Amino acid sequence: MTFFTTNRSSEPNQNVQRTFVDVLYDHTGYLEANGGRLGPAGALNGRSVAVIGAGMAGLMAAYLLDQQGAKVTIYEASEHAGGRVRSVRPVPGDPAIFEMGAMRVPPSEQLFNYYAAQFGIKPGGQFPDPGKVNTNIIFQGGTYEWAAGLRAPAIFDNVSAGWDALAGYWTKHIGDNLADPSRFVYAQSNWQSLIYPYGPSSPEQGYSQISFYQGLVQAFVENAARWNTSPWTSQDFALFGALGLGSGGFGPLYPVNFAEIARLVVNGLETDQQFYPSGLGGIADGFVQRLRSSQIQFRTRVTGVAQTGDRPTVTFLPPNATRPATASFDAVVVATTTRSMEVDMGISSSPDWVLPDATGTALREIHLMNSSKLFVLTKRKFWQGTDLPQNIQTDGLCRGLYCLDYPDSDYGVVLISYTWGDDSTKYIALRDPRQRLETLLDSLAPGAPKFVRTLREQIVEDRTAMVDWQMEPQFYGAFKLNYPGQDTENADLYYQFLDESPAGIYLAGDSVGWCGGWIEGALQTGVNAAAAVANRIAGPGGLFPGSPMTQTSNRYTYGN
Template identity: 35%
Template sequence: MSFITMPHGFIRNKTKAKSTSFTPASMIDVLYDYQHFLSTNEKHNGTIAQSGPESLKRIAIIGAGAGGLIAAYELSKIANINVSLIEASDRLGGRMDSIYIADGDLNDKVFEMGCMRFPPTSHTLYYYLNKFDLPTTPNFPDPGIVNTKLLYQNKVIDWPANSATPINADFERIGHDFSNMVVYLLGDVNNPNITAPSKLFDYWHIYQTSPTENNKKQVVSAWQTLINQYGTTSYFDAVYSLAQNSEIVSKPWTQEDMNKFGALGVGSGGFDPIYNVNFVEVLRLFANGWEDNQELVLSGIGALVDALSDSLNEHGVEVQLNSKVTEIAKQDGKYRITISQECGDNTVEYYDAVIVATTTRAMELMGLTLKADVYDEYPILHQSAKTSIRNLHLMNSSKFFVTTASKFWYAANNPTGLDLPFNIQTDELMRGLYCLNYDKDLDDGRPNTEGKGVVLISYVWGDDSTKILGLSNAERYQQFLLAIKEVDSTFANLLENQTEKIDVIDWESEPHYHGAFKLNYPGQEQDNHAAFFQYQAKEQGVFLAGDSVSWAGGWLEGAMSTAINSACAAAAYVGATVADNSPLTEIASHMYKYDIPPKGPR
């Protein structure tokens, strides 16, 4: 599902990066260091607030995914704040959804049904992983990182490990051309030009080295130029236009070149299903360093859920599972929440502030976009936030996992005596296959080839997910095997003979989620802006959080950064004194212009 891991020289691996390379310390759309804010206040007084409210206040958090858990964790440490975490499903974690399979004395094997790849530039996420001593490993088997086979138009193409592109003249040309496109737009991340800056990475590197207001303005101007140019442009249209520029590409791309690029994509997933999304969303992946150096959590991301859950229990947070919120209204200065219980009964509870940390579709289904109570002096949400909830696009996604009796792709575990592909990418229904090893490497650095294997047989997005929705698990499995057999019959036979446990998820049909992750369509940057900065709205006690309202849809960094925003806002609303340099004061909503067309200087 992907054929270019990153543009040439883009890899930010700690052991490979040049001393002159650039690594962002923040997300480009906020230029704010959440990790620094959290670590500074953790050392100072252990919370994001200097002091709590004068009297006991109740805050409800709706949705127990990453955003809800982090908001609850941070608020639960503030004096005089009583937190209730309300979750519609029967578990905590949301799309941090790890299914564990025991494997004797070895590590449990993990099906990461939701989040599974974690770029180290997700600084807020890594703050919490480090806080709870949860190790990661850079061994995620993305294509081109490990030995990969491609099936494109019924032809098998080799893609050796640690190679920038498959061994094919067209793919090599397309890969080189796209590398040039990214450098043309953003600059060279491994060698920023600080003497004669002209690109985003040049200015951003200078700003991180010398964080003056003037240097910041240069970064903002560079990113604003890209927003203005591509904010209403689809990914397909942008790439095709750039691919006609003889100063960038070796020769103009054809429709077949676009088919090849779309079928095998960039980094970690095929991009033709998202050819219709906003190109600025794609540029964010590269600007923020999310598409390379991805790691996995050896104990599964569910270990972070467990650690946060234990902490919430220690801090007396009330957790309500199987509790679906159907209405939020204002009454007598409080927020009235109506909850539908699993037994069928409805209950009503009152809170001083509310954080809604669900997908935007779940927000809409609980009535947040409907007309405010006529007795409210202030609406639950301003119209711009309601519009963003209605408009923002959620991508669908499906995964198909199996455990196998052995890690048969290693030479020691199969009759060929050779390593088989660790990754298979195709233009067929299965699209992308990943062989996963959740056991620690041996002391000598070699992989531990003992125990069960985990194979993510299929990971698909968008229309590729829709195509298989009507198929049963057995039907999907057989369809996927047909494609795998075309690539490597030995691999397919071993997989079929050794398959044990199977688990499948379709996030668009999963109750209470209704989609996998946010990706803006062209023209939705202004909706994203309204949703993200809703936490700064005045005279409101309801605040939005989650990756669906973030600048990082599909990444835990988005959910966690918006959780910090909403936790600070809710704490301040109920009378706490939030710590200095918080997102309430240090992220300027007017820093960029996302309007269509831009409405002039701000």
């Protein structure tokens, strides 16, 4: 997901974060130092592990455990691996792709880039984000052109000045310190001072306790001069809510906590985003192809996880079966969304659930955001060599439109609408892709008549696809974004793998991690869960020194 860009230099960032600020553990550095392994080969020979969910967290955990000799059974309810990394080819055999989930990756996603290099998955240049390519901005009936590489239109001057100053402060004092493990301590101190500050001179509430909207008021109304901006007016808030800095509206995110937005900046997730023409699904394929003694059971829905004696058990419904089956294992990794854990498996309310009560509460309460996409295939890349924009951002139904160039395909790909939160629920009842497409184009036509007219002529019939992640079985939402006060619950979920669970059940997934919606968060939790399994089965000798089990759960205070 992407919410904004800034007017800072487009030169590549030399200070690439090694980890996320809430994690402060270099997962990639550990794997690099140990030949890509968690511990000695053969340490888990003959031991059985279940992984529930073949998304990125589940595949990461299964891959590492498989390397150590474990026999891993992966239960996947759908027919494909990857979870929300879903690369769909509208024409079989053609390179054009609809990225229904993740679609761009910044350099700070270290684990992703580590495995992408191993699997031969290469970026193909800058993603066509607003301002990186010719962009049109449509706001309150007006259309504003934004030429590639230049400043955003003047209507954004005041909001951009303030936001760039604040984001620059975060980057300088926190983000840049994440590039060097020896400076993590400075990032930690500075981050703590923002999320939940101490002392009589500190603000009453930190970023973890206030909403995004409250944070904006605090920064750009009450303290505007500090951030190089005139006090924001109601018009500025309307503009920022509808279009951000010209790259997507923040309005649906106003209720989430301010720390979630700051994380995007300090973790480098909005910087130098790269486009992968071969499809991000190649990461999932790479893991699957390298599993040795493990297997994925597709179309197998898990309905329960419990403890029987000193071993965890999994209850599942095999394909075409009418009665569930049960199997026991040495350990279980549950790598689904938190909502699937609750709705499909009843984990948080099961009397057999032996994890701490705080974990169950967090699992039930943590907030997941909605998200929707609609793609069309076009006969050619009609925007090339013309005055038509390659990106359109609007305050209407479409919100964000992207024209995507897959260089080895003659077809064009247009992401007609990428929305989240309330903007995606506005039209969720339109279940027919053709009806939704026409509704979106009718909404866009008054502000971009030439583009819509040309697009209509170019659309390839019966090659339209859409997804509403909140409507997808076993997902029930797109990505985690914490409400005020929920960072404490997020910490309970992330650090659950450190608990000495008598049940041997460990949680993973991007909704357990610290940056929902990004592949990296899922991969980090997959590594954590695999380390916990190895530690449970083989003890400290199952891991190399300095493993993920050395992380500490009391690094930060997020609230009372």
